Amino acid sequence: xxxxxxxxxxxxxxxxxxxxxxxxxxxxMVHFDRHGNRIWAEPRGLALGYRWPQYSVHRGALQLLLLDxxxxxxxxxxxxxxxxxVRLAEREGGGLRVILRDMARAREYGVRVRALVGADGLHxxxxxxxxxxxxxxxxxxxRMWRGTAEWHPVLGGRTVAVAGSNTAAKLVVYPISxxxxxxxxxxxxxxxxxxxxxxxxxxLAGPADWNRSxxxxxxLPHYAGWRIGDLDVPALLAATxxxxxxxxxxxxxxxxxxHGLVTLLGDAAHPMYPVGxxxxxxxxxxxxxxxxxxxHTEPDREAGLRAYEGIRREAANAVVLANRDxxxxxxxxxxxxxxxxxxxxxxDVLTPEELGELNAAYRRTTGTDVAELNARGSWGVG
Numbered sequence: 001x002x003x004x005x006x007x008x009x010x011x012x013x014x015x016x017x018x019x020x021x022x023x024x025x026x027x028x029m030v031h032f033d034r035h036g037n038r039i040w041a042e043p044r045g046l047a048l049g050y051r052w053p054q055y056s057v058h059r060g061a062l063q064l065l066l067l068d069x070x071x072x073x074x075x076x077x078x079x080x081x082x083x084x085x086v087r088l089a090e091r092e093g094g095g096l097r098v099i100l101r102d103m104a105r106a107r108e109y110g111v112r113v114r115a116l117v118g119a120d121g122l123h124x125x126x127x128x129x130x131x132x133x134x135x136x137x138x139x140x141x142x143r144m145w146r147g148t149a150e151w152h153p154v155l156g157g158r159t160v161a162v163a164g165s166n167t168a169a170k171l172v173v174y175p176i177s178x179x180x181x182x183x184x185x186x187x188x189x190x191x192x193x194x195x196x197x198x199x200x201x202x203x204l205a206g207p208a209d210w211n212r213s214x215x216x217x218x219x220l221p222h223y224a225g226w227r228i229g230d231l232d233v234p235a236l237l238a239a240t241x242x243x244x245x246x247x248x249x250x251x252x253x254x255x256x257x258x259h260g261l262v263t264l265l266g267d268a269a270h271p272m273y274p275v276g277x278x279x280x281x282x283x284x285x286x287x288x289x290x291x292x293x294x295x296h297t298e299p300d301r302e303a304g305l306r307a308y309e310g311i312r313r314e315a316a317n318a319v320v321l322a323n324r325d326x327x328x329x330x331x332x333x334x335x336x337x338x339x340x341x342x343x344x345x346x347x348d349v350l351t352p353e354e355l356g357e358l359n360a361a362y363r364r365t366t367g368t369d370v371a372e373l374n375a376r377g378s379w380g381v382g
Contacts, residue, residue, distance in 0.1 A: 001160070001174070001277035002057065004050040005373050006284040011052060012380055018065050023057035024175045027158040031358075033335055034164050035342040036228045039350075040358050044160065049370040054277075056160065056176045058148070058187070062280075085125050088116065088262065096261050115261045115301045117290065119283070122208060122249070124268035130258055137208050137249035137271065140324075142166055144248055144274075145192045145219040147240035148176070153186045154231040161228050166193040166248075166326070167333035169222045171233060190236060191274070193248065194222050214245030248273055250324070253317035256309065263305045265290060270316040275323040282319060286312055288379040295381035328361035 002010070002023070010019060030041040045054035070078055082103045089097040095114045102109065118126025122137060155161055157175060164170040170193040177187035216238060226233035237243075250271045257264040266283030290308045297304035331354050339349045346355070 001281075002055045002062075002284070003277050003281040004045055004052040004054055006281035007045075007055055008052040008373070009284050009288045009379060012378055013069070015065065015069060018069075019055055019057070019062075020053075020178070022061045022065065022178055023055035024158065024178055024181060025053040026056055026160045026174060027156075029160040029162065030155070031332060032161065032163045032228050033339070033342060034169075034226050036163075037339075037342050037346070039332065039335055039346050040355070042359070049374075051374050056174045056189070058176045058189075059280075061177075085118070085120060087125075088129055091260070115263075115294075115305065117263055117265050118258075118268045119265040119287075121267045122210075122251075122271045124264065126262065127264055127268050130262060130264070131254060134251070137247075137251055139208075139247045139249050140273070141197075142193050142195045142248040144246045145194075145214045145243055146190065146246070147237070147243045148187055148189050149236055149240045150180065151186050151188045151236060151239070153181070153184070154188070155229045157181065157186060161231070163226065163228050163233075165329045165332035165336060166195055167329055168336065169194050170329070171223060171226065171228075173228070173231065173233075173236070188236065190240070192219050192223065192237070194219070208247055208249050210244070210246060212245050214243040216240070216243060218245070219243065250320055253320050254313075257313055258305060258309070261302055261305065263290075263309060269313075270320050272320045273323040273326075275326060278319050278323065282316055285379070286316070292379050292381050328358055331358045331361070 002019075007016075007019065010016065025046070026044045027047050028041055028043055031039045033039060042048070045052070067079065084101045084103060086099040086101050086108055089099050089110060091097075092112055095112055096116055097110050097112050098116060099108055099110055101107070116126065118124050118130075120126055128134065153175070154173075160172070160174040162170065162172050172191045172193075173188055175181065175186040176189045180187040220234060220237055223233050223237060250273055253270065257269050263269075265286045267279065269286065270282065272279055272282070286308075289311050290305075293307040293311070294301060294304035297307060331350065334354070335343075335346070335349050343349050350358070
C-alpha cells in the first residue's frame, strides 16, 4: 500500500499515470470482527480529502515501473543487477571504494563511488558495516502468511478490509490490480497475522526471509469459519497457489544512520512493523528527501547526507515506535472478548471513548493529516 504522501512524491516524479494504470485506489478501510460485523470505517485517499490518492499495488508491478523509469531517464548503465555489496574498502580521493560481488560469476571487484546509500533492506550489509554486533531482527511473536489470488470483486471492489486483531488472529485483504478490475475480476492480496504465546518467544522463530514458502495447513485452521461480507476467507486462502510466511520483525531505532559519505535508506535504516501501510511509503519519502538534500548541498555530499538524516531519522524512528504500540489492535481485541459471537451495534460493545481512540490510533500510524500534506511544499529538488 502506498499512502498519499508517497503517491505525491511519485506523481511529482511524473509517474502518476503509470501508477493509476496498474494500481487500485481504495475508497475506504473497514474493520470487521471475525463474523463480518462492521466495527469501524474511514475513507481513504481522495475520499478523505487528500489531493493525491492512496494506492494498493502489486509489489513486483511497482518495482518494474520504477526500474523502467530509472533506465529510461538515466540509461541502462544506471542499474547493475545480480550484484551484492560486500564491504567498504577505503576512502579514495573525494569518494569511496567499495567491494561488490557479481553473483552470477561468483567474483568480487572494486568500484569507486561518490557516496554509498545502503537501501539493502532488513538484512542490510551496509547497516552491519556501520553498526556491527547489532544482532538479528526483533520478533514480536506474530507470524504472518501472505499471498495473492484471483477472485471475484468483494466488498465493493475498492475496500481495504481488516478483520480480527493481531492480539489473536487478524486478516487484511484488498485488491491490488487495476487490469484485473477492468476485466471484472480482482487480484486480492491477503495477509494473515497470528500471535503465538509468550512461551514461543525464543528469539526469532525461523529466518526473517521475505521469500520463504508457507503452508496452507499452518494458516488455515486459524481462520476456519471466517467470513467478511461476501468474502469466504477459508476459500480465498485455499485458492492461493503460493503462500509466503514471515515473522513480524523490526529493529531498534538508531541514534545515527551513517557517517561520512555513507548512509542508510528504507528498511535498512528503519525497519518497522507493517502497521498503517508505512514501510514502502517511508522509503519513498526517504529517497525524495535524500535527492533534494544532495542537490541543494552539491558538491558537499557529506553535508547532503547529514541534512537528509537530520530531516528523516527522527521522523522515521517515531513511526517505528508508533507501529510497535498497536493501540488499535488492543481495542479491536476487546470487541472479540466482549462479543465473541458477534453483535448488532458496535456502540453496545465499545464506549464512545474507545471508538474515538480507535480512530486516533489509525491516524497516528498512517500519518493521516490531510491539511498538513495538502499544504506542505514539495520535496522536489527545484
